[in-house]
Amino acid sequence: MPTVSVGRDRLFAALGRTYTQEEFEDLCFSFGIELDDVTTEKAIIRKEKHLEEEADEDEEVIYKIEIPANRYDLLCLEGLAQALRVFNKQEDTPQYSIRNISKESMLKMHVKPETSQIRPYIVCAVLRGITFDEASYNSFIDLQDKLHQNICRRRTLVAIGTHDLDTLKGPFSYEALPPSSISFVPLKQVKNFRADELMEFYKSDMKLKKFLHIIENSPVFPVIYDSQRTVVSLPPIINGAHSAITLKTKNVLIECTATDLTKAKIVLNTMVATFSSYCEKKYEVEPVEVIYSNGESFICPDLSLYNMEVSLSYVNDSIGATLKAEEVTSLLNRMQLSAKHTVPDEGPCNITVSVPPTRSDVLHPCDVMEDVAIAYGYNNIPKRKPASLKPLPLNQLTDLIRLEIGMNGFTEVLTWLLCSHKENFAMLNRNDDGSAVIISNPRSSDFEVVRTSLMPGILKTIGHNKDHPKPIKIYEVGDIALLDVEKDVGATNRRLFAALYCGANSGFELIHGLVDRLMEVIGVPFVPAGDNTGYYIERSNEPEFLSGRQASIISKGKQIGHFGIVHPEVLKNFDITDPCSFVSLNIENFLDF
């Protein structure tokens, strides 16, 4: 994206009001440009030279503004300010006109056939009675630079030359000659150079050396002469010193030589449209006739409006709005597109848009539709939510935890929710605490209660896998049911995670490490006991675990689970002959993070 630097105070003067930075940023945002940086001329120099001086209070503030790459008309203060004034409804889009002069009195540019070998196209125009001040003069030079950098693709496609017309005498000729036969004093030099020597000379010129490749290896160089054989320009490298423009210049000849005629016309239109505002007759441009050796000729610049028919329904259907034709035309006017609409008795309503020469970016009705949307405000368009699905967060979290534990080398088991009363309580050294959902008509003693912990299922799995090589590392993430007076039915589910290690040793430390890992993947930090910002481990005294080797897990001040060496009596109850360590915790606590 190109960036233009403009003096803030000059910009505000041109906009007819001042803005706070925030207000200006909002204006930029809605128009589709961006205030990229706020700096000062001196700060830029300091940065370049790596100086660390204090800033002066009175330094002129510079706004660096990012411009969409296809909006060449916004590449200088004049164009930018005009676009924003029109957007703010402070003024109408200017009407550009071609000075009405006879073909005989028109300046002529004769194009020699040899130019087709190197740079075949030229377009020209004249600005009469211009008044520069220092700021507008600098802006005039800067705009050429910006255009050269952007649409001109570093002068390969188009090169601009501007000249003090009063130092020259038409008709002009655009030729292509061997370098050795071209000789002149180039801009900013006092000495006469032959074109081939000049190329050598510029090899050490930081600014110009990057353009030399465009013509360097050609047997002929493009060159523009006036009727006195004064070299006007050696495009795309340098102008002649003779016709250099100054602050005092009144009449300006602008020529654009090119390998791409469409872009040459856009560049010329941008230059004349922007700076005709400083002419005696505002927005009026004097034409030049370009004559080819085969007798073909055309008059440039072409400042005519391009008319585009856009149907109202296309605009509304694309945006998703229900704007009336008058609304659309007034929105378009704010984007410098003058528009009229037909008033049909029946049938579709059409809008005729007159695209000015400055808006080369408007190629298709979709560009007009976009401008309506911008002026209407993207953020005012009612949104239409598509049909889509939302997964259950608890199940998503469950799946992520299941994968993490699996990656830690544990094998997943899926056990029954139903178990015997004994398995759920007595065999775990627990008394019936009245927490379990009890089945009234169990077919067998295996299905008496809904489990209140994952422990019975996991221990039964170990008990039935005696021959499996040790150690065994298994886990399960699943629900239990608990009585709950808050619920209409009197019971509620809880989502638990449990894991067990079984081997020659208890694996207590390994289970402790697994607890740490689980908390790490959940994103809860380990903290000292009593700290409620993370988790810590506290000695516990639960009957299913061995005393001295069991603990509670406290996360954010809440006890969420336990781990420990399974009590040998419990192991015996489940017919397990190897020591085991077990962890269980409630993962619903990890949902709201």
Add this chain to the structure above:
Amino acid sequence: MAEEAILGFLESHAEIADSGEFAAQHGIDHNEVVNVIKSLHGFRYIDAQDIKRETWVLTEEGKTYAEAGSPEVQLFLAVPPEGISREELQKRLDPSVFKIGTAQAGKNKWVEMGKQISRKVQHVDDKVKDMLTRIKDGQCIDADNIKALKARKLITPQTWKGYSVKRGPNYAPKRKKAATDLTRENIQRGDWRELEFKEYNFSAKGPPAEGGHIHPLLKVRQQLKNIFLYMGFEEMPTNNFVESSFWNFDALFQPQQHPARDSHDTFFLKVPSTTRELPEDYVERVKRVHESGGYQSRGYGYEWKRDEANKNLLRTHTTAVSTRMLYLLAQKPFEPKKYFSIDRVFRNEAVDRTHLAEFHQIEGLVCDRGLTLGDLIGVLHDFFSRIGMSKLRFKPAYNPYTEPSMEIFSYHEGLGKWVEIGNSGMFRPEMLLPMGLPEDVRVIAWGLSLERPTMILYGIDNIRDLFGHKVDLGLIKKNPICRLGIN
């Protein structure tokens, strides 16, 4: 032996007042007693209180004198009653004994010093040796003598450490075996009941868990993929890095002079340098729309070059794949589609904290009749609110293949400002109509990098810490689960 003595003694006594005395009384080395006290204290069988005492011990010099007698006495005894010449005496004694002995014996007026050395008294007592022997035996001597011996560097102070001991909360006359773990043998033997566990340190973390870890960026990709699937999008085949300029640029109505097509921005290929084939009738329509427009467009008005379109490159965006998919869609009777992809793209850029030469692009597109900007805004709200960005606004922007184009900004609570998070728009008719899609079909699309939201999510400010060979493996391991799309 010391352990039994201590625990046994405490069974009938309230206290051991001084471990030093206790050791002496029981004929046990004090060091052994101290070690046992420390261990029993650790298991809280006993409570031990420190005792400190200043005592004096002999220096090396002091030890020799305690054995052989003080140098002055040695000298005195070497002087025969008839006297002796200085030279002769010197020969009979060790040089340091002679030197110190002459000085001390002279000071004590025991001998007459001169060329000839003779006794001045007939009998002397070796008090120095006596005092050194007493100190060695742990007896006390008076302060003046201490001072004198200290001045002669024959003794030096030493701090003696011992304990006074009482019963502790776990006191038992006999210690149980301290276990660190419950083993299979404990269960088999049934001796687990006897086990006394060593204190476990719950204020330290457990040993690091052994296991594998998934890359953080791909965790995010997985979650985003899920989000797209829940939104009804199907995944595009993006496993093709090499692309032609035609599908990467021309088919997207991106003019051949566009700066993105500079070698400064795009990796072009030496091998394979050009594409072998393109769909010719489609190429013809693309050429026409660039040069002179059509489909209600003015076109760009330049001479379109086939050579430029044939140039191969590493795709600069996955939109090259979207273009191929839309072209395929246009070859059949129309059906609406929702497509997504998350895959690698390439830019010829200098690598720095926020840029890499390759990164991942997330892309979503919806292709249907009658789509509006309102649909685009709606689908963006749906997508971004699922990744925790529900406050959005849109800025007009320019992109050669979308019109309208909208930059997506999200309000970042942490930074307190609006941050650009992606780009979106409606594909231009000049892109869609040459493919052969029906005129009322519109395509809305959006794109963003995978790295940027991930960096915001995990607070990473250098992209090289997230992706590539310079990442810290420790950070990959520590990385938590990705909750995108959960809450």
